[in-house]
Amino acid sequence: MVKATETVLEIDLGALEHNFRYLKGRLNPETRFLGVVKAFAYGSDSVTIAKKLETLGVDYLAVAYVKEGVVLRDAGIRTPILVLHPLPVSFDEMIERCLEPSLYSRKILLEFISAAQKQGQHKYPVHLKFNTGLNRLGFSIEDVTYLAEKLNGEKALKVVSILSHLAASEDLDEKAFTQTQIKSFENIASEVDKNLDTKPFRHLLNTSGIINYPESQYDMVRSGIGLYGFGNEAKIDAQLRPVAILKTVISQIHTIASGESIGYNRALITQSPKVTATLPIGHADGIGRQYGNEKAYVTIMGKKAPIIGNVCMDMIMVDITDINCHEGDEVIVFGEKHSADSFARGAKTISYELLTGISKRVKRKIIAE
Numbered sequence: 001m002v003k004a005t006e007t008v009l010e011i012d013l014g015a016l017e018h019n020f021r022y023l024k025g026r027l028n029p030e031t032r033f034l035g036v037v038k039a040f041a042y043g044s045d046s047v048t049i050a051k052k053l054e055t056l057g058v059d060y061l062a063v064a065y066v067k068e069g070v071v072l073r074d075a076g077i078r079t080p081i082l083v084l085h086p087l088p089v090s091f092d093e094m095i096e097r098c099l100e101p102s103l104y105s106r107k108i109l110l111e112f113i114s115a116a117q118k119q120g121q122h123k124y125p126v127h128l129k130f131n132t133g134l135n136r137l138g139f140s141i142e143d144v145t146y147l148a149e150k151l152n153g154e155k156a157l158k159v160v161s162i163l164s165h166l167a168a169s170e171d172l173d174e175k176a177f178t179q180t181q182i183k184s185f186e187n188i189a190s191e192v193d194k195n196l197d198t199k200p201f202r203h204l205l206n207t208s209g210i211i212n213y214p215e216s217q218y219d220m221v222r223s224g225i226g227l228y229g230f231g232n233e234a235k236i237d238a239q240l241r242p243v244a245i246l247k248t249v250i251s252q253i254h255t256i257a258s259g260e261s262i263g264y265n266r267a268l269i270t271q272s273p274k275v276t277a278t279l280p281i282g283h284a285d286g287i288g289r290q291y292g293n294e295k296a297y298v299t300i301m302g303k304k305a306p307i308i309g310n311v312c313m314d315m316i317m318v319d320i321t322d323i324n325c326h327e328g329d330e331v332i333v334f335g336e337k338h339s340a341d342s343f344a345r346g347a348k349t350i351s352y353e354l355l356t357g358i359s360k361r362v363k364r365k366i367i368a369e
């Protein structure tokens, strides 16, 4: 592999394929697979990832907002795209691009019906999102008769699926709570089947749901983080490969005497002589200030180099006192061995936040193999 000569986020499509096949392999062969590509495919590159997933045969893609779906359609993606959190302002654009809304409230439902009617739609595919305990978005079971009233005989729309989302699928201490969500989803599904004049398919599980509650896979699963290489569990992480690898280089090396300060606000005063490397990556690239002052480390020549002092906008300084390295050498911020998950944990956050925060300034390099 070519060594990095600047800050670069490598996107490994071989890893994506591996993760997809691994997750598929845990499911019944007939279960449909939705690949979640919201937030630039978890900070990587949504068009590249969506195209690869399309080649691999995913049944659905999902984004959070309409404009994310528009980018995919403009790039030629033909796979059905579910929009998880559509807002009325973009309903017309959504219909023009054949993006399928997850409808979650009475207001949204009525506004979407009227947008679809106005555009002369017939059986436009929509999905109904139900709240089973996350208390974020969704209809409740009491809404089912209302939904039937509005949707039965409504020719502009067709309800393709119903869905809900688990609040703590990765946390086995919350197994009892998750079971109540599953039970509640089943009650909703049977009410829907009783009241609606169509029989929509069902989906509930995200990545950790696939791992921990495979018996509730229903007709489709929705995986995001797993495709990108994380299973929220060490045993699963060991089976997956990170898609995004963040690399940079050493810009300058300093030898600093004991008692000097390093960086803004003199956050670190050295207690002993130190050798430091300055790296061309900072909070404007997505390495937030929470990672400074030794909360996280990067890897140089396979060795840990903690981030010292405050994170600057465009730079960080790392401690290389015990590492034999030179200006221009490659630095792994996170990757295979020191994963985004372990990097994030140092600052008490999660891989999802670190990955989706890698900013546009960082060049994406696609590794296709």
Ligand SMILES: *Cc1c(COP(=O)(O)O)cnc(C)c1O
Pocket (backbone or CB within 6 Å): 036, 038, 084, 164, 165, 205, 206, 207, 208, 222, 223, 224, 225, 226
């Ligand atoms: C983001 C999201 C997912 C994907 O979750 P992962 O934990 O990344 O697999 C699935 N469903 C919904 C509704 C989401 O918002």
